[in-house]
Amino acid sequence: MKYAPGFIARADAAVGQVVRDRGFCLRCGTSSMLTAAHIERRRFHGTRWSPDAILCLCVPCHQWFDSERTAAHEWLVGQIGQEAVDDIYRRSRESMNDDPKVIMGRIESEVA
Numbered sequence: 001m002k003y004a005p006g007f008i009a010r011a012d013a014a015v016g017q018v019v020r021d022r023g024f025c026l027r028c029g030t031s032s033m034l035t036a037a038h039i040e041r042r043r044f045h046g047t048r049w050s051p052d053a054i055l056c057l058c059v060p061c062h063q064w065f066d067s068e069r070t071a072a073h074e075w076l077v078g079q080i081g082q083e084a085v086d087d088i089y090r091r092s093r094e095s096m097n098d099d100p101k102v103i104m105g106r107i108e109s110e111v112a
Contacts, residue, residue: 003098003100004100007100010104011048011049011100011103011104011107012042012048012049014049014104014107014108015036015048015049015050015051015054015107016035016036016054018051018107018110019036019051019054019055019056020034020035020036020056022034022056023056024056025056025057025058025061026055026056026057026061026079027057027058027061027064027065027075028058028060028061030058032058033058033059033060034056034057034058035056035057035058035059035062036054036055036056037054037055037056037057037061037062037065037066038053038054038055039053039054039055039076039085039088039089039092040053040088040089040092041092044092044093045096045098046091046092046093046094046095046096047088047091047092047096049103049106049107050088050091050106051107051110052088053088053091053092055076073085
């Protein structure tokens, strides 16, 4: 789907804020330099804006997560379980409801 100009940036910023508001890095526990680390790459729109498929990591842990994929996968399975990881990977490749109002509504429901 072709989105209106600026929509992807707004949706990315909104979901990133929801994730960073968790307040600490899931890997090391720090509360500084927090980022939103997608479990599956952002190009897979099935989970791009799904807060449950995005981790709150600090910059160094996010770099580790992206560069050490095998170790990161094993760590992730230890954190959320194999079934949850498999579900995220499956959903990432499915079509999502790409109506911008639905996407933003899903993100905003995480704030409430």
